[in-house]
Amino acid sequence: MTSEAAIREALARIIASRTFEKSERARDLLNFVVGEELAGRGDRLKAFTIAVDVFGKDENFDAGSDPLVRVHAGRVRELLDQYYEEEGAGESLRIFIPKGGYVPVYEEVVPHPAAVRKQVETATLAGVLGNHARDTAESSLSDALREAIGTRSAAGLGTIAPRGVDGGATALAAETARNAATGLASHARQADRVGGAPGQGGLTPLILRHMKLYWLAIATIILMLAYVVFSLLGEQAAAPVNDARADLASRGHRGSITSALLPSVAVIVEDEMPASQMVGAELNSMLPKFDTIRLIAGEGNSSTTGYSFSVKSVDDTNATVRLINQATGEVLMSAGVTTSERSMIEAQMARIGSMTAGDGGAIYADIAANGSGNSLTRCIILNHEYFRDQLDTLHREAWDCFEEIARRGVKSPLVYAELATLMVESVADKRGYPANASLEQAQRLAEQALSRGPQSAHAHRAMGYVLARQGADAQALRWARSAHELNPHNLDFAASYGYALIFAGEYGEGTRLLGLAVDNAGQFQPWWVYGLACGLLMLDRAEEALAYADLVRSRSSMHYLALRLVLAQQAGKADQAEYLLAELQSRNTRFTANPEAFYRRANYPVDLTSRLLEGLSGAGFAPGQQDR
Template sequence: MPPAAQIREALQRVVSSDAFARSERARDLLRYLVEQDLAGHADRLKGYSIAVDVFGKDASFDPSTDTVVRVQAGRLRELLQQYYAGEGAHDLVRITVPRGSYVPLYVAADDDAALAFPETASVETPAEEGQVTSLSPRISAADGRRSWIAYGFGALFLAGVMVGTVLQWGGGSKAVPEVQAADVPSVPQAMKSGPSSVRQQLPAIYLKVAGKSEAAETLAAVFRRGLAGFDTVSFIAREPDSLSGSTHPKTDFVFTLKSDADDVVHIELQNIASGTVLLSRNLEVKDRPQNQIEDEVADLLTSVTPVSGILFAGVAQDGAETPLIRCLILNELFYRNPNATAHQEVYACLQEFVTGELTSSLAYSELAGLHMQAIAARYEHLKDASEAQALAFARMAVQFGPNSPYAHRSMGYVLSRSSTPDEAMRWTRKAYELNMFDLGMAASYGYELIFDGLYDEGTPILKRAVQAASAHPPWWDYGLALGQLMRNELREAANAVSVLSASPRAHYRALRLVVAHELDRQSEVEGLLEQIRVGNKSFVADPLGFFRRGLYPEDLTERLMQSLTHAGLLDAS
């Protein structure tokens, strides 16, 4: 993104031009869109807000019957096209308003320059912050383990059938095209159609309520709020017009909520085309607190809607992958096993997608993360990768999806690898707030808070994710135990680390040793000392280096080192 000063100069040239001279409404609308966006309020750019703020409509404005905003936005796009075809043909920065969105994009006249502005280019904070911070060129030295965990992947592993399907796509001997940083797509190519086309690239979920019980209606309201927050599916908040397989593609699914009483609701997830039932569960609603109901729905949706969930597994099994679904599955496989070949294939897949006929906030989000991975791992196929280009991808993700949790998480991830940790945390917090039903997102956010030393804030969030999820990876328990240790909740920490007993990883064993020592469980301490001395010799040689490389907070590092010393693992000197 160009610096804000350049954008405002470009704005002034446009509104002062002959093309806009006779349209005060277009001038007012463009000024409003740009200034709101630069102030970090992109999520406010909705039809209702524009009608009230720009065109003086009152609170009774109904965008479904009053088309003033859509008409004026269409007129604005026509005038911009007219301006850049004539007197603005040589402008260095162009302002566009893509169809399907009111969030402006800023494009350099030189396609490559559009994604290669200096590293001091400003980045707006999430909507509620409204501040501007510069992106530093420095890359954090955090180890790879934490970098992809922070990005929120790995909550659940792909089903085996998905792995098999993707391997058939890739083919062991298939040549992967060379991808260079200079090949980053220009914005105009990526804006040939609106978001509605992208929705057809993702699995669609309908919602059907069978019967008229209060329990089913209550649960349906929770499902609507939950499903609306997941970027990986297209949620259609009504029942399908028909359940006939002949009228629906294999990527269409329906959640049916059925209850003949007001206590238990039967939940069923079905592929409309094949009739296959992917999930069947009963959920008790009567006399239960709302937060418990929401946590159960969060657990269910976290197992269904992410790329690692059963929905994408079903699509892969049926051979119904769209180009975007294929890219997302390749992306998930890369984060399960990061390597140059997998990175090159998924990067090429996503790049081909965004340079085609469609736009996708989700695709740009993943490209931003992959770009940062290329920098950290120094992949040869993307050796010219830069933070500025990763930032440009993240910025486009936010512009195409101003309310997208994935886009905000992407921006937070890019900034977390620079010298702006506070800025990164604000974006990550916004991602969490936009979809609190995604337990993987919640766990990542809580984990990051703990590793930033904010134990009182992060521990409850991570604890909720651990308790609500019916299955989760062990790093959730590890992070939770660290937070509980620093809050002196030793018995709770002991429960958390008990899940790690089967793992030979040094830091898991070390934390178990610390907790056992502080609870004065001497027999357990002796057993763990023997395991670590025999099986984790490199850790014993330099535990302080391990914690520092992992960017553990100083107070946490000091607590761990003291306990390991007092437990007898380290020499007191």
């Protein structure tokens, strides 16, 4: 039975590893669940308990609708897989968190073959060369070669057989190494016999040394070839049976993560009726424009697709679209589509696409709920969470997640686009990381996104966001419009373009697009509502603007409170205005010290800035001193 001391030692090594060093939340979660299990409180390890005790959530946390714990548990599982694949490959006691729960399990295993291969490579080859450099005497060299290659390589490679690898293939690699070792030792012995003792008529020491170096080089080449064969065989079987295997299988040229890591979908038209055929064609035209999924041509099947859009006619002009999880058969979304008018079809397609295929849609919600994601999908989910809540901890985790898969050679435009956007956020909020954070570096990341996906709406939007922060308003607006045109069915891009229009002073069209997004996307980001309320304020529709602004009343950011105060005062909501004024006046921040500086620094239009400042003054707000 595994001792508690051994488990805690293994845990300490994991927590202190390079793999976990960048993810504080992953360390906290793993440390908590192991500690609770060892203390006999494994039955307490539920999503609610973890959310409260680890992530500081209050008693109102809803584990059913908020995937926070599931996402971070999935991240811990992924990091554990990575740890045992790399620096922890030699660990015999391993900690796992099985999917579907949070209670850790401990398993004693034979050390990972990768650890043995690494030991063979470093201890054998480096040991041989090191011994040769140190030992110039002929007999010492022969002994060193025989010991290092004949013993370490042959024994090490000959006794390890990864699970799932054909025994004959593994034996072939091991036999190659043993033959190389035996041959080298044999030639070393022959050289000893031929050379003899000095003065006995054998080869001179110089010639003998060259012969030994020659055979050493030959043996080294053979060993390296055997190592390559063994590595290829071992990697296929030794990878854990989870998303780490999917990662390895989907890495393309130079280890890049390809679109194979994105959720795969298929469109299945159930009948030959005109309505279903038209809707099916619209879906096949729309879905490839989403960077967050991968459309499989044809109807696909459960082995090649994770999700399917099933289309079935109701009558000649109406059809039903259902999104189905292929593995479970669960219907995640169902919507009716009317095909009688072209404009109606486009609006309905935009609603369906945004509710299902976007990063905040039903597909990603299902992945988060089931913990079935991989490294790329988890990054996308974390990124969506950050822009929903805009917490520093979420920003850091999203940045670290995208940075890690970019470091592994990813070529996805989506990854570089989101890195560019997150860097702009880091610069704007003075977060202090990454070390080279600047708007110029963010622009370079956006350019990399464009080079990898010239038609990627995410890449175009990222460039627009960077340019907007740089003050290049006209160019920023052009890129935001381009992103919307590349994927008009994703209301996220409609909202981004509408927001850009609002802050370029074009309130009419900006308000229309943001209203369309907020009303139809299924779920919305708080900044959509903020931009919409600003636009409605400038169109003298304060009461309507307040109704929208109240949708994000939980937001405690100062500029949100200030906007709601202005709208409440102008809409004649005296009690609400009084409460918001007291709340705002009680804060000592940079915003409350100088709202005008905040608006100018954020490049608000001059007329919007004036309207907000006049509204704050009319509501009785007086700028105070920032708390140092």
